[in-house]
Amino acid sequence: MDYFSYENGTMYCEGVSLEQIASEIGTPFYVYSAKSFSDSFNTFSNAFKGREKIICFAVKSCPNIGILSLLGSLGAGADIVSGGELHRALRAGINPEKIVYAGVGKTRQEIREALDAGILMFNAESAQELDVLNEEAKKAGKRARIAIRVNPNVDPKTHPYISTGLKKNKFGISVETVREQFRYAAGLDSLDVEGVHCHIGSQLTDVSPFADAAKIMVSLIKDLRADGIDIKYLDMGGGLGITYNDETAPEHEDYAKAILEAAGNLDITLIFEPGRNLSGNAGVLVTRVLYTKDSGTKHFKIVDAAMNDLARPSLYDAYHGILPVCETAETITCDVVGPVCETGDFLAKDRIAADVPVGGLFAVMSAGAYGMSMASNYNSRPRAAEVLVSGGNYYIIRRRETYADLTGPESVPSFLRNR
Ligand code: LLP
Numbered sequence: 001m002d003y004f005s006y007e008n009g010t011m012y013c014e015g016v017s018l019e020q021i022a023s024e025i026g027t028p029f030y031v032y033s034a035k036s037f038s039d040s041f042n043t044f045s046n047a048f049k050g051r052e053k054i055i056c057f058a059v060k061s062c063p064n065i066g067i068l069s070l071l072g073s074l075g076a077g078a079d080i081v082s083g084g085e086l087h088r089a090l091r092a093g094i095n096p097e098k099i100v101y102a103g104v105g106k107t108r109q110e111i112r113e114a115l116d117a118g119i120l121m122f123n124a125e126s127a128q129e130l131d132v133l134n135e136e137a138k139k140a141g142k143r144a145r146i147a148i149r150v151n152p153n154v155d156p157k158t159h160p161y162i163s164t165g166l167k168k169n170k171f172g173i174s175v176e177t178v179r180e181q182f183r184y185a186a187g188l189d190s191l192d193v194e195g196v197h198c199h200i201g202s203q204l205t206d207v208s209p210f211a212d213a214a215k216i217m218v219s220l221i222k223d224l225r226a227d228g229i230d231i232k233y234l235d236m237g238g239g240l241g242i243t244y245n246d247e248t249a250p251e252h253e254d255y256a257k258a259i260l261e262a263a264g265n266l267d268i269t270l271i272f273e274p275g276r277n278l279s280g281n282a283g284v285l286v287t288r289v290l291y292t293k294d295s296g297t298k299h300f301k302i303v304d305a306a307m308n309d310l311a312r313p314s315l316y317d318a319y320h321g322i323l324p325v326c327e328t329a330e331t332i333t334c335d336v337v338g339p340v341c342e343t344g345d346f347l348a349k350d351r352i353a354a355d356v357p358v359g360g361l362f363a364v365m366s367a368g369a370y371g372m373s374m375a376s377n378y379n380s381r382p383r384a385a386e387v388l389v390s391g392g393n394y395y396i397i398r399r400r401e402t403y404a405d406l407t408g409p410e411s412v413p414s415f416l417r418n419r
Helices: 018-025 034-046 065-071 081-092 108-117 128-138 178-186 209-227 251-265 276-282 312-316 403-407
Strands: 004-007 008-014 031-032 051-059 077-080 100-101 121-126 144-151 190-197 233-235 271-273 285-296 299-303 323-324 332-336 347-355 361-364 385-390 393-398
Touching: 004 332, 008 018, 018 031, 018 361, 031 034, 031 276, 031 312, 034 051, 034 065, 034 251, 034 276, 034 385, 065 081, 065 385, 065 393, 077 081, 081 100, 081 108, 081 271, 100 108, 108 128, 108 233, 121 128, 121 190, 121 233, 128 144, 128 178, 128 190, 144 178, 144 209, 178 190, 178 209, 190 209, 209 233, 209 251, 312 347, 332 361, 347 361
Parallel strands: 031 385, 051 077, 051 271, 077 100, 100 121, 121 144, 144 190, 190 233, 233 271, 299 332
Antiparallel strands: 004 008, 031 285, 285 299, 285 361, 323 361, 332 347, 385 393
């Protein structure tokens, strides 16, 4: 986390004081480092130097159009999973020819929108979806470029909620039957079958499952080419892990080696869909201490960010570092909790943290991925602001929601009006 560091005891992001941002825009807020994004993107890309490749940022991890625009300017494409994500990617100026679209439940309307936009490829996830893609392409007088998402049945050894490449998971088509599905797709008149896709899970801290999956995919590509299907793209999905606490994140070179060894000299364009690897450590959530209290057995730091702002601790028991924005001499074992009315509303449990007093600030670290993107309005809490720091300045890339935003889309039914 070099992009968030202390100077004279207070935390800065690329030379901008987090305390200053907090005093100017209030809390809680997410703050991202542009340099972190660009350095991670370039490191990822350089690991595959000399190979034809497209790096499609997984929009779901950090979908703000300010961030997408930054990544687009670096040459990134987008991995999308909904019409909403397509809208964001296009609004951010991402080249449609670098957009790949996965997801087990694409609606016909979403498919039409993506066809209109001229995206690079649909990653089809079922036999029925192949028919729907074909029908919609035909109706639109277009051809749909597709890959089929293969479920390689490889154990990613990560949290069960974010494992996706096992037979028991809902994703993709089983590797045992997928060759038939490819042949079927190739026979449909409005589809161009050009890719194979897999995504085995998220937050992988070992590269061997990637190597196993890549071997399976490469052997499939050879079979498909032998069947006369001209596969041009190998999309290996995302999933490369990061360090949240004490886990060792794989080096990009080792990840690249695992995949490139399997690919050998195969003539293919590689596609990657990193999300967390680019966004996770690029952002932190800054929150203010509202109250402290002792229950006799526990000390609580009650802060103004909650599970609606950052769901990962409640949902996955995920670890996020909790650091003081202004360093303190004292530490204390505490639960850092939010104002939401649920016992599951915590950002950290039994954590030795800085003894930040009421009014002080904490930075919840490694919150750039699946932080704001999973935020909700639960307990009618307006969602936090988002800020991007670049070149010594900060830019509000999402204003804090207002109460009017909360009720904006709602209405009182006519039979209850004029009471
Ligand atoms: N491609 C596909 C098809 C995916 O489903 C995902 C993530 C990615 C790429 C990006 O994976 P990444 O590189 O970020 O690991 N909410 C969870 C993570 C869910 C991941 C879902 N799919 C969390 O907070 O850990």
